[in-house]
Amino acid sequence: MYTMMQVCRELDMTYQTLKFYCNEGLIPNVKRDHNNRRVFDEKDVKWIKDLTCLKKCGMSIQEMKEYLELCLQGESTIISRKEMLAKKQEELRASIKELEDSVAYIDWKQGFYDEVLSGKRPYVSNLIRAEE
Numbered sequence: 001m002y003t004m005m006q007v008c009r010e011l012d013m014t015y016q017t018l019k020f021y022c023n024e025g026l027i028p029n030v031k032r033d034h035n036n037r038r039v040f041d042e043k044d045v046k047w048i049k050d051l052t053c054l055k056k057c058g059m060s061i062q063e064m065k066e067y068l069e070l071c072l073q074g075e076s077t078i079i080s081r082k083e084m085l086a087k088k089q090e091e092l093r094a095s096i097k098e099l100e101d102s103v104a105y106i107d108w109k110q111g112f113y114d115e116v117l118s119g120k121r122p123y124v125s126n127l128i129r130a131e132e
Helices: 004-011 015-023 042-056 061-072 075-117
Strands: 038-040
Touching: 004 015, 004 038, 004 042, 015 042, 038 042, 042 061, 061 075
Parallel strands: none
Antiparallel strands: none
């Protein structure tokens, strides 16, 4: 069994985040020790890792709750869970594409500046009007 602090250290998360997840009902069947403090077993720690991944995937707390509810219903909801994850995956791929486009722009602009600084290209700006 793990204490809240042990789970936080193991998963590199804040105590406040773990407490929030517990209070929001995102960690089902939380057990308590003889002092009424939350304790977690290996399955709980695995699920908390999953929650961390879902959060990093951009899931809202509400979406995480919906996913948890589906998980708690068992095997009959696998298709719904797959659909939910596929939608999130599609959103992530779109975000990756936007980031790749942004990096490509910066690469191009850096190359432009390198050519200007090395004298290979004259500096032209769309912002500064040439004197006529």
